[in-house]
Amino acid sequence: MAKLPRREPYPVHDARRYLEPGPIVLVSSAHAGARNIMTLGWHTILEFSPSLVGCMISRGNHSHRLIQESRVCVINLPTTALTDETVKIGNTSGAEIDKFDAFGLTAIEADAVDAPMIGECHASFECRLHEDALVEGYDFFIFEIVAAHVAPVPAHPQTLHYTGGGVFMVAGKTISRKSLFRPGML
Amino acid sequence: MAKLPRREPYPVHDARRYLEPGPIVLVSSAHAGARNIMTLGWHTILEFSPSLVGCMISRGNHSHRLIQESRVCVINLPTTALTDETVKIGNTSGAEIDKFDAFGLTAIEADAVDAPMIGECHASFECRLHEDALVEGYDFFIFEIVAAHVAPVPAHPQTLHYTGGGVFMVAGKTISRKSLFRPGML
Secondary structure, three states, X not given: OOOOOOOEEOOHHHOHHHHOOOOOEEEEEEEOOEEXXXXXXXXXXXXXXXXXXXXXXXXXOHHHHHHHHHOEEEEEEOEHHHHHHHHHHHOOOOOOOOHHHHOOOOEEEOOOOOOEEEXXXXXXXXXXXXXXXXXXXXXXXXXXXXXXXXXXXOOOOOEEEEOOOOEEEEEEEEEEOXXXXXXXXX | OOOOOOOEEOXXXXXXXXXXXXXXXXXXXXXXXXXXXXXXXXXEEEEOOOOEXXXXXXXXXXHHHHHHHHXXXXXXXXXXXXXXXXXXXXXXXXXXXXXXXXXOOOEXXXXXXXXXXXXXXXXXXXXXXEEOXXXXXHOEEEEEEEEEEEOOOOOOOOEEEEOOOOEEEEEEEEEEOHHHOOHHHO
C-alpha cells in the first residue's frame, strides 16, 4: 500500500502546474452517506483566478449523481505508486463497492468541501461546482478549486497519462525554455 | 528545421490516444486571407463519437477571432522536435507576424476544413465548431474532429506537457495495465 505523502497548502491559482500536463486524476465525492472515487482523464484547466477546471464526468458513472447532488468533489492526483489502484478504481462501480475500503485508501476530511480527499495522492484539489450549463448536454462540469494540498517533494511527480487500450504514458524528464518566454507569459 | 513526418489517415474516434495524455498542441486557423497558429495546453476530450474536444481559447489570442469567424481549426500535435518553435509561437502574436513564415513551418491544405495543417507535426486533427454555448462566458469552444492524420511511427511520440513557469514535462515511458481492465473498458 502506498504511504501518505506529507502535503502542504498550495495556491489554488497555480493548480495548472499539476493539472495542465494532463494526468489521470481520481475524483472523490460524497452525498447522503455514500462516497465514491472515479478515475478521470477528461479534464482541462479553464482559468487561473478564479481557479477553474472543467471535467467530463459521464452520467454512466456513479459519481455523476453524487456530484450533481452535493455540488462538490475533490480532484486527487495519483502517481505511479498508485497505478494499480487507479486502474481498479476505473474498472469497478461505486454502486457495488466502497472504493476507499476495497483499495485500502485513506479518506481525509477536506477543509472547504464536504467530500473526502485521498490521503495517498500527491495532491488534492477541493472543488465546488461553478457552472453546470453543459452538464445536461455534455456531462461537462466546471468546478472552482477552492483549496489545494500538494506534497512539495518530488517537485515533478511521476503522474500517469492515459492513451487508451490499457496503456499509460508515465511523466518523463522536464526541460526548461524559460529564456524564450516573454516576461508577461511566465 | 524539423522534417515532415509521413502521416496517414487515422480514425477520428480514437483521437483520445494522442490528446487525452494532455500534450501542448498547436492550433492553426485561417479566415479572410489571414492565418495563424497558437500554442494551447487547455483542452480535453469530451466524447468518442462524435469525436469531441473542448478547447479554452482566450479572447486575448488573435486566433480566437479567426476561429469564431471561420468556425474551423486544426489541432496539431508537436513533439520535442518542435520545442523551440512551440514556445516561440506561444510568445508572439499573429496580429504582428505570419507564424508559418516566421518559424519555417509548412502549411498543408486540410481535407475537410478551410484551415491549414502544420506539416511538421506528428498529427493533425481537423476540427469544426460543434458547440459555442460557453464561448461567450468562458472562451470554451467544443469542436468535432472530422478528419485526422497521424504519423504511425513513433507509436508513442515525445510530446510536450506544460507545467507553467517555462518548464515542460516530456512524455516518458509507457506501461500497460491491460490485464486489469474489464473488456468493455478497453
